Amino acid sequence: MRIDEVSCTGCGQCxxxxxxGAIICDDDVATIDEEGCVECSTCLRAAPCPSGAIYRPPxxxxxxxxxxxxxxxxxxxxxxTGVRGRxxxxxxxxxxxxxxxxxxxxxxxxxxRPGIGTDFHDVEKMTMALxxxxxxxxxxxxxxxxxxDVRTGKIRDDVKGERVLSxxxxxxxxxxxxxxxxxxxxxxxxQIKSVFSWCAITRLGPGKSIPIMDQLRExxxxxxxxxxxxxxxxxxxxxx
Amino acid sequence: MTHSLHRMGxxxxxxxxxxxxxxxxxxxxxxxxxxxxxxMLEIIFEVGPANIGFxxxxxxxxxxxxxxxxxxxxxxxxxxxxxxxxxxxxxEVLRRFKEEDLGISVTVSGIIDDVFAxxxxxxxxxxxxxxxxxxxxxTGLLPEDEVLELTTMCGHALVAASLAKKGxxxxxxxxxxxxxxxxxxxxxxxxxxxxxxxxxxxxxxLSTGDPSKGA
Numbered sequence: 015m016r017i018d019e020v021s022c023t024g025c026g027q028c029x030x031x032x033x034x035g036a037i038i039c040d041d042d043v044a045t046i047d048e049e050g051c052v053e054c055s056t057c058l059r060a061a062p063c064p065s066g067a068i069y070r071p072p073x074x075x076x077x078x079x080x081x082x083x084x085x086x087x088x089x090x091x092x093x094x095t096g097v098r099g100r101x102x103x104x105x106x107x108x109x110x111x112x113x114x115x116x117x118x119x120x121x122x123x124x125x126x127r128p129g130i131g132t133d134f135h136d137v138e139k140m141t142m143a144l145x146x147x148x149x150x151x152x153x154x155x156x157x158x159x160x161x162x163d164v165r166t167g168k169i170r171d172d173v174k175g176e177r178v179l180s181x182x183x184x185x186x187x188x189x190x191x192x193x194x195x196x197x198x199x200x201x202x203x204x205q206i207k208s209v210f211s212w213c214a215i216t217r218l219g220p221g222k223s224i225p226i227m228d229q230l231r232e233x234x235x236x237x238x239x240x241x242x243x244x245x246x247x248x249x250x251x252x253x254x
Numbered sequence: 255m256t257h258s259l260h261r262m263g264x265x266x267x268x269x270x271x272x273x274x275x276x277x278x279x280x281x282x283x284x285x286x287x288x289x290x291x292x293x294m295l296e297i298i299f300e301v302g303p304a305n306i307g308f309x310x311x312x313x314x315x316x317x318x319x320x321x322x323x324x325x326x327x328x329x330x331x332x333x334x335x336x337x338x339x340x341x342x343x344x345x346e347v348l349r350r351f352k353e354e355d356l357g358i359s360v361t362v363s364g365i366i367d368d369v370f371a372x373x374x375x376x377x378x379x380x381x382x383x384x385x386x387x388x389x390x391x392x393t394g395l396l397p398e399d400e401v402l403e404l405t406t407m408c409g410h411a412l413v414a415a416s417l418a419k420k421g422x423x424x425x426x427x428x429x430x431x432x433x434x435x436x437x438x439x440x441x442x443x444x445x446x447x448x449x450x451x452x453x454x455x456x457x458x459x460l461s462t463g464d465p466s467k468g469a
Contacts, residue, residue, distance in 0.1 A: 030416040031442060056412045059312075060442035088309050088410040089444055107279035107359040109381040122384075127257060128406050129415050130395050179411045199390070206391035211260045215384045222370050222380055230387070237385040240268050242259035242363040245348065245373055246381035248279065249357030 015051055015058060015074070017044050021067035028061035028068065033179060034131045052131055052179050053082035055089070078173045084156065085178035102154045102184060105215045105244050112252025113152075119189050119226055120215035121149075123199070125208060126180035132208040134160065134174040137181050140210070141167030143202040144185060147194050152184035189226055196233040217254065257409055258363035258447055259386045262402045263456075265365060271407075271452045272344045273363035274298075276351075277333035283357060288329040290356040295325050297350045298336060301343050306336035307446025315446060316437050335409060339451035341372065348376045403456055404439055409447035413439060425461040432458035 017028075017037075024042030031037070036050035037057060044067075046057075058068045074083055083090055103111065104122065114120035123140060126132035137157065145151075145167030151158045162168045187195065199212070214237070216226050230237060258273040276294055278287035298306065299321045306315050311327050313319040338344040344362065351360060362369050366383070373380050389396065396402065397415040404418040405411070421435040430438070436453035 030420045031414055032416070033412055033414040033442075035414070035416060054412060056414070056442045059444065060412075088412075089312065103277065103279060105382050105384040106275055106277055106361050107282070109359055110279040110282045114382060124257065124260075125391075127411055128260065128262075128389065128396070128402060129411055129413075130392075203390045209389050209391040209393055209395060211257065211389050212387040213259055213384050214387060215382060217382050218380050222373075224383060224385070227385075230385070235387050237387055238260075239265055239365050239367075240259065240261060240363065241366050241369075241386060242273075242275075242361050242384040243366070243369050243373075243380050244359060244361045244382040244384075245369075245378045247351055247357070247378070248359030248381075249283065249355075251381075 015046050015053060015055065016069055016071050017046055018067045018069065019043055019045075021065045023065050025064060028057050028063055031057050031061040033129060034177070050177065051082070052086040052177050053079070054086035054179050055083075078176055081160070081173050081176045082178055085181050102152055104184065105242055107248060108215070108217075108244050108252075109246050109248035110250065110252055112254065114186055114215045114217065116217040116254040117189070118186055119192065120184070120186045121195070122213050122215070123183045124180050124211045125183070126178065127209070127211045130208045131177055131179055132181060133177050134169045134181065136206050136208050137183065138167065138169040138174065139205050140199065140202050141169065141183055143167070143198050144183065144195065147191060147198055149185035149187045149191070149195065152186065155182060155184040157181050157183060189229060192226070192229055192233060196235060257406065257411070259384050260389075260406055261363065262399065262406045267403060267452070267456065268365055269368070270339045270341065271364065271449050272338040272341070272369075273336070273447050274338065274344065274347065274360065275333065275335050276358050276360045278330065278358055280331060284330045286330065287358060288332060290358050291328045291332050291334060292325040293354060293356060294334060294351060294358060295321070295328065297354070298334065298347055301347050303336040303343075303446070304339040304449045304451045305440065305443075305446045306334075307444050309335070309445055312444070314444060316441060316450065335445040335447055337407075337447050337449040339449055341368065345372050345376060348372065348378065352376055352378060400456070400460055404453055407440075407448045407453065408443040409445040410443075412442040412444060413448065414442070417442070421457055422460050425457045432461065
């Protein structure tokens, strides 16, 4: 994103709207730190600029900078998946897709959330750690498209330095592997410069039981009291 | 990802905060889904969400829109993302969705026990759950809990911590009502998951120092 110096009145109203703090207002003009800008377009859409000085230049859509928009602006669908946002349908349509079946567990690690942002150097540390354990990265996740090799989790060199609001590592595995995955994620987390929000997806058992709950607790993870629940209205129901 | 499972706050603060997402499964049941999504929207509009937004069209409740026009724009890849601040309204929507049996997947985010109870009351059999395992990594970078209560309500991290802080300060200093500050803070949330009622309650409690409503 850019701010036209001539049109800008230097009012500073846009400054607090940037989710990554990339707008600075000095000497009566606002500017955007292009290295920090994740191209989410929040400033353009929501900031009350009195002079219409904020714009998105064509350069924002050129590779590899275009990765920033793809991962940060939810109004722009991913070219590869057609889904807006950074993930996939994941649990939202699991009753129909059966992506995470009974007896399996899905996990997602959303790097950069909440509200810090990330680059792909950080993400790669985790994708490579997980690849060593042998997880199945979600093929429809836009991040998977940026991997040079899903067997190693290595991310393409030309995008590693791009900053984004968040990027989601999604994979599916067998519960027995959690005993390797959880410690590996925790250990790798110590090397991460940003933050990540972590979640686990499972089919519900009889009586709305949560099959992996005890296992997660034994591994030192305490799920929060709120969650996202697929209420089972989708049809046709996927086979388990 | 709408991140709705990671909304932060105490049980008290989260009690009347629900997110509803509905979408077809691309490549599975999306053919003809536009009409069904339209019907689901009619129900949601009749009941009244706390907020709703459409990434496909840019329409957002606080900006105002014509419901019939929004419905006419829905197509087979459209989805619904909205928030409710009333348990009874959410329950009514789910009851009517079950009655219509349109076959479009629905997820509800909220306190697990509360969502399960609502499902029981409506006669729904929940299928899967996405559990939040918290935030990890360099957590020292995170802002204060009271800021996170507001920013984590945006489905796509578009509500800046700096904007939430401005809203908190504006209400504390009497420059803005909590309702107006909630609108200001929530405006960047394009998907409509930012619960304006809950935000106003949080901002109001922070200005009066009522700990039961804050983080």
